[in-house]
């Protein structure tokens with residue numbers, strides 16, 4: 430697919446078929462991430478692929494925390510972020526979850542986070558190019574420490590996740606601000 434077509438047709442996918450995704454395809458996605466630009470070429474990322482029970486247990490960690498938060502002081506935070514439950518069920522439905530970790534270095538937080546964002550977008554665009562659906566996920570952040578411990582990556586910081594699989598929906602383009610609203614010529 431032409432790059433412009435990939436950019437135009439990419440969507441956040443929230444309904445997935447149960448078909449698994451071949452290992453070579455996942456490697457292709459991570460290879461695309463590896464080629465992303467990064468501040469000072471630090472390449473501050475690591476990707477962990479989880480499937481089946483491990484993936485579902487990660488979603489359960491989010492669901493348990495969401496349930497607890499309803500009766501705790503954290504309620505305010507969760508009310509403001511009530512997509513956690515929906516996202517956790519999407520993670521269960523998609524056959525593949527990519528966890529994205531940052532190699533910790535407090536002096537480089539902004540640059541490293543921007544770099545990781547670039548790498549994640551490479552994954553999402555390449556997924557579209559290969560006929561796959563993807564969902565970029567921030568909702569893991571509220572349980573990031575528990576998830577990190579669960580997958581034994583205590584020396585790294587969990588930044589984001591991406592659900593991957595074959596799409597079972599064809600959403601229309603979501604609303605976007607007009608070009609004239611976001612672009613100014615000085």
Ligand SMILES: Cc1cc2nc3c(=O)[nH]c(=O)nc-3n(C[C@H](O)[C@H](O)[C@H](O)COP(=O)(O)O)c2cc1C
Pocket residue numbers: 439440441442443512516564565566567568569603
């Ligand atoms: C940094 C980031 C975090 C996101 N986190 C979530 C999430 O946790 N759950 C979810 O359902 N969608 C999440 N999304 C998807 C956005 O809701 C989506 O990109 C936006 O609504 C525009 O829709 P589109 O991607 O189909 O164009 C996230 C997107 C980005 C870029």
